Amino acid sequence: MNSESQQAYIKKRQARFRTAPIDGQALKSLIVAGLTWLRTNQEIVNSLNVYPVPDGDTGINMVLTMQAAYNEIAESPERNFGKMIHMVAHGALMGARGNSGVILSQIWRGLARGSDNIGVLDGPALAHAFCMARDTAYQGVVRPVEGTILTVAKDIAEKAHASLTETQDPIEILERVVLEAEQSVERTPELLDVLKKAGVVDAGGKGLFFILEGMLRYINGQSLDTPTASVQSLSKMSLDDTLETIEEGQDYEVVVDFRPHKPLNLQEFYSNLESIGTSIQVGEGEGLYRMHIHVETDKRYEPIDYTMSIGTITKVHIENLIEQMEQIERQANTPSVNIPPLEPGQIAVIAVSPGKGISQVFASLGVAGIVEGGQTMNPSTEDLLDAFEDLPTDKVILLPNNKNIIMAANNAAELTVKKVAVIPTRTIPQGLAAMFRLTPHGDLDAVAEEMNAALDDVDTAEITTAIRSVEIDGVNVKEGETIALFNGKLFTSAKSLEGACTALLEKLELDEYELITLFYGEEVSNHAANLIADGIRASHPMLEVEIQDGGQPHYQFIISFE
Amino acid sequence: MTGEITPIGSIHVSPRAVARIAHQAALESYGVVGLAPKNLMNNLTNVLVKDPMQGVEVHYDGEIVIIDMYIVIEYGTRIKSVASSVANTVKYHVEKALGMPVTQVNVHVSGLRISNWD
Numbered sequence: 001m002n003s004e005s006q007q008a009y010i011k012k013r014q015a016r017f018r019t020a021p022i023d024g025q026a027l028k029s030l031i032v033a034g035l036t037w038l039r040t041n042q043e044i045v046n047s048l049n050v051y052p053v054p055d056g057d058t059g060i061n062m063v064l065t066m067q068a069a070y071n072e073i074a075e076s077p078e079r080n081f082g083k084m085i086h087m088v089a090h091g092a093l094m095g096a097r098g099n100s101g102v103i104l105s106q107i108w109r110g111l112a113r114g115s116d117n118i119g120v121l122d123g124p125a126l127a128h129a130f131c132m133a134r135d136t137a138y139q140g141v142v143r144p145v146e147g148t149i150l151t152v153a154k155d156i157a158e159k160a161h162a163s164l165t166e167t168q169d170p171i172e173i174l175e176r177v178v179l180e181a182e183q184s185v186e187r188t189p190e191l192l193d194v195l196k197k198a199g200v201v202d203a204g205g206k207g208l209f210f211i212l213e214g215m216l217r218y219i220n221g222q223s224l225d226t227p228t229a230s231v232q233s234l235s236k237m238s239l240d241d242t243l244e245t246i247e248e249g250q251d252y253e254v255v256v257d258f259r260p261h262k263p264l265n266l267q268e269f270y271s272n273l274e275s276i277g278t279s280i281q282v283g284e285g286e287g288l289y290r291m292h293i294h295v296e297t298d299k300r301y302e303p304i305d306y307t308m309s310i311g312t313i314t315k316v317h318i319e320n321l322i323e324q325m326e327q328i329e330r331q332a333n334t335p336s337v338n339i340p341p342l343e344p345g346q347i348a349v350i351a352v353s354p355g356k357g358i359s360q361v362f363a364s365l366g367v368a369g370i371v372e373g374g375q376t377m378n379p380s381t382e383d384l385l386d387a388f389e390d391l392p393t394d395k396v397i398l399l400p401n402n403k404n405i406i407m408a409a410n411n412a413a414e415l416t417v418k419k420v421a422v423i424p425t426r427t428i429p430q431g432l433a434a435m436f437r438l439t440p441h442g443d444l445d446a447v448a449e450e451m452n453a454a455l456d457d458v459d460t461a462e463i464t465t466a467i468r469s470v471e472i473d474g475v476n477v478k479e480g481e482t483i484a485l486f487n488g489k490l491f492t493s494a495k496s497l498e499g500a501c502t503a504l505l506e507k508l509e510l511d512e513y514e515l516i517t518l519f520y521g522e523e524v525s526n527h528a529a530n531l532i533a534d535g536i537r538a539s540h541p542m543l544e545v546e547i548q549d550g551g552q553p554h555y556q557f558i559i560s561f562e
Numbered sequence: 563m564t565g566e567i568t569p570i571g572s573i574h575v576s577p578r579a580v581a582r583i584a585h586q587a588a589l590e591s592y593g594v595v596g597l598a599p600k601n602l603m604n605n606l607t608n609v610l611v612k613d614p615m616q617g618v619e620v621h622y623d624g625e626i627v628i629i630d631m632y633i634v635i636e637y638g639t640r641i642k643s644v645a646s647s648v649a650n651t652v653k654y655h656v657e658k659a660l661g662m663p664v665t666q667v668n669v670h671v672s673g674l675r676i677s678n679w680d
Contacts, residue, residue, distance in 0.1 A: 096640040099647045103592050109638055113678065139677045140636040142589045142596060 013221035014171055022121035022170060024084030028073055030215040031088060035066040036224045037214025038207060045210065048203035058203035061098030065105060066211065068095020082118040085111055085129075100204040103137060103149050107208070110136030123168035127160040130177065147192025149204030155184035156212075171219055178216045181209040223274055250278050250294035253319045254303045257290050260311035264289065269310075276302050288314065294321065342368040344392040346440040347447055351399040351431055352379060352409075355551030358428055358519060358558075365435040367399075376554060378404050384412040388420075395444045396420045397451065401431040403488065421448035426488060427460035428519065428550075429560030459513075461486050463500050463557040466493065482556070497524070497556055501532055505540065508561075516543055517560040519550030524557070532557075577620035580656060584618045584629055584667075587655035593635050593644030598672035600632045628666040629656065637676040645669040 020026060038045070038059075045059030072091025078084045089112035092105035114132030118125045134157035137150055144150050159180035163173045188202040189195040195202055217224055254277075266282070273280045277295035284290075289311070293303050304316055340363075342348050349367045353359040354374025362370060369387040373379035388396045396418050400409040403426045413420035421444055425431040434451040442450075462485045466477045473490045477483055482500040483493040492507055494500040516536065520529035526549065533547045550558055588594050597617025619630040631652060635644050649667040656664050 093638065093640055096643045098643060099592050099651075102639050102643045102647065106636075106639060136638075136678070140595075140639055141592045142594065145590060 010220045010222075014219055017219045018169070018171060023081050023119065024076070024078040027081055027084045027088070027121075028070075028076070030218060031066070031070050031073065033218030033224060034211035034214040035063070035070050037217060038066055038210045039063050040225055041210045045203050045207045048200045048206055058098065058100045058207060061101040062104055062204070062207040062211075064097045065092055065095050065101035068092060069105075069108060071095075080119050081121045082112075082115040085115045088112065100149060100207060103140070103204060104208065106137045106140050107133045107149075107153055110134065121170055123170045123173050124164060126170045126173050127157075127164050130157040130160040133157065145192065147188040147190070147195060148202050149208050151188065151191060152181055152184045152202070152205035152208050156181050171216075174212070174216055174219070178209070178212050181205075181212055185209050223278060225278060251297045251320060251322050252295050252300040253292070253317075253321050254295055254300060255290060255292050255315075255317040256304055256307045256313055257288060257315040258307050258311040258313045259288055262310075264310070272306060273303065276306065339363045339367065339369065342391055342393060343440070345395075346393055347395045347397055347438070347442065347444060348388055348391045348393045349397045349399060349435065349438060350384065350387045351435070352384075352401045352405050353428070354402075354553065354555075355519075355522065357549035357551035359551075361432060361548060362435065365432065366438060366440065367435065368393075373405060374402055374552060374554075375404065378402070379408060381408045381411040381415065384409055385416060388418065389416065394418045397438075397444070397448060398422045399425045399431040399434060401425045401428050419444055421445070423448060423451050423455070425455060427462070428552075428558050429458045429460045429517070429562075430455050432560065433458040433562070457562065459487055459561040461491070461504055461557070461559040461561065462555050463497065463504070463559070464555045497528075498532060498535065501536070501557070502539075504559075505536065510540055510543065513561045514544060515546065515560075515562045517546045517548060517562075519548045519552065519558040519560070521550055521552045521555045521557065523553075529557075575660060577622065578615055580620045580627075580629070580660065581615050581618040583656050583659050584620070584631060584652045587652045588618075588631055588633060588648055591644070591648045591651045593639040594633050594648055595636050595675045596634045598632045598634050600630070600670075625662075626665045627656075627660075627662070628668070629653075629664060630668045630670065632670045632672045634673045634675055635671055637674040638678070641671055645671055 017026075022030075042059035042063050045062065046057055048058070069088045069092040072094070073084060073087050076084065076087060078087070085108070089105070089108040092101075092108040096102045096105040110133030111129045113136060114129035115121070115125060118129075130153075134153045137153045138144055141150070156177045160173055160177050163176045167173060185201050185205045188205055189200070192202065214224060269282070270280060273291070273293055276299055277293040279292070279294040281292040282289060283292075291303065291307060295303060300318055304313065307313055346368075348369065350369040350371060351359075351362045351367045352371045352373045353362055354372070354377075359370045359372075368391055371379045371383050371387045373383070384398060388398075394417075396416075398409040398412065398420060400406045400422065406422065406424050406426070409422045413422050423431075423434050425434055433454040437447075437450045437454045439447055439450070464483060464485070466479055466481050466483050469479045470477055475483075475490045475493055477490070477493045481493045481495060482497050484491045484500045484504040486504070486508070492500065492503040494503050518529060518533055520526070526547075529547050533545045536543065537545050552558060585597060588597065599616045600619060617632045619632075621628040621630075629652060631648060633645075633648060635641055646669075649669050653664045653667050
């Protein structure tokens with residue numbers, strides 16, 4: 001696409017956007033666009049953050065703040081612009097993360113305050129809202145530091161206001177605002193010495209620019225998933241994870257190494273590539289450029305033809321992504337734990353397991369499939385269905401092994417034609433206890449009943465680190481302390497892992513139990529687990545103590561009491 | 563450690579100097595509109611203090627430096643984010659100036675200033 005036809009395309013898109021009023025629902029689309037574009041360029045914003053160490057991750061903080069703003073309105077059918085933007089502001093405030101997030105939330109608050117009683121956004125209202133955003137943002141600090149996101153908010157407010165003499169059209173005002181934001185960001189090093197010394201522009205300002213630009217790009221129908229023109233060093237160019245971003249229809253990955261005939265105009269280069277495909281990355285090293293792109297099947301030679309027109313190609317690499325994906329999926333599906341094949345017609349047990357070690361134990365007890373997941377990573381209903389739909393049996397038992405997964409398991413049971421029993425196991429030890437009662441050739445209902453009965457045979461303790469300070473079940477916990485949960489209830493807390501284990505055992509009636517099995521998590525070494533087990537053996541000689549490599553994340557120990 | 567012995571004498575940094583640095587850092591933190599008197603009994607709550615010693619407490623105990631900040635925050639900002647950002651900024655600036663670690667920065671939000679109701 002040459003720039004003339006691109007301009008015409010943008011004008012057409014804008015005209016289409018203009019025919020619909022900019023109401024609450026249009027605002028929602030714009031928020032999504034701003035959030036998406038910011039997220040796409042998040043790394044660029046993060047990388048600018050060399051200044052005050054205190055706020056180390058501006059890009060992430062701004063994305064999380066915008067995400068919270070969007071979550072607030074995601075389900076809302078509100079059509080009134082003013083009401084909707086108040087909800088956005090509320091969401092941003094509640095989710096404000098870090099310094100940049102707080103300022104961003106104030107900007108939204110100002111925009112909202114300026115949009116009271118605005119049902120449909122027009123030019124003057126937009127300019128007024130930007131001015132209120134500036135005022136509100138500046139009110140939040142005694143000594144505003146210039147050369148930051150505040151300056152950008154100020155510059156765009158003035159630009160929006162000044163634009164009113166030329167146009168009343170909100171989209172044209174937004175175009176001017178985005179341009180001004182870009183230039184204002186570029187000027188930040190002149191105002192703030194630490195930026196100049198570090199050779200960067202202000203991260204927060206850049207983030208604000210991306211949000212606004214994302215909205216404009218959405219209106220213009222431009223892609224929101226390809227980072228803006230930027231060149232990495234060849235050595236840093238990582239193409240491994242691009243598979244995650246495959247879009248439908250973009251079946252081929254093309255990588256071209258070339259030496260341009262004349263210095264590359266990056267903006268133009270990018271916009272030409274954008275008309276061909278997605279997931280564009282460009283790397284450079286000693287005059288050699290590497291271009292990476294995902295394209296449709298019938299466009300797979302276009303990037304090569306295009307690159308040939310501007311330089312000398314040294315190497316070309318084309319790969320069928322769909323094929324590659326399938327291969328990776330096949331590899332992923334070959335479980336790292338060895339699960340013996342199921343005899344046709346047998347009861348197939350599918351267990352959810354958070355770690356490799358635990359999976360291995362389940363495999364040794366005869367499960368037919370493992371679904372990875374746990375407390376922080378709940379598998380979906382679909383993940384569970386996938387695990388048994390292809391097995392050569394119509395009798396299935398699901399062990400969710402976590403209270404948050406029981407629901408998904410029940411859904412899976414309803415969505416299949418197979419006969420599925422869900423044993424509501426809330427913990428790994430319960431799942432294992434149930435497995436001991438499995439008779440693979442039995443009648444499904446009878447076996448399920450038998451396995452259900454096993455749940456009371458075992459008690460479970462989980463040792464983890466508190467991620468925030470709370471008081472629950474009469475236990476007062478500070479963030480960072482090690483806590484012990486017993487059968488899902490907060491039981492005790494301590495400063496150290498050993499301390500938590502000792503405190504836990506002291507509070508329990510240990511006479512009831514004969515065997516304790518400690519499944520140690522990925523953060524705990526075998527040595528450390530052994531030391532703790534030895535400690536328990538020494539203080540409780542009547543108990544048999546076993547340790548197992550569980551490999552689960554987050555939980556230092558999952559402990560089974562039998 | 564308020565002082566340091568060098569071959570030619572000792573360096574002593576007064577709590578007031580540290581309080582001044584912390585005060586400056588706090589005022590540059592977004593969301594903070596001022597320091598409040600730490601002892602509310604002596605003052606009206608809505609008075610912002612000019613003297614940093616009134617809104618900042620600095621304790622030295624050997625190697626341990628503890629700073630308590632009493633701040634007033636702009637209404638409408640997320641207090642938790644602002645407070646943790648103040649703690650970080652103060653710690654950063656004081657450590658940079660003193661060249662020694664600050665053990666604790668405790669932020670006390672004494673009040674809110676309301677510029678606008680939503």
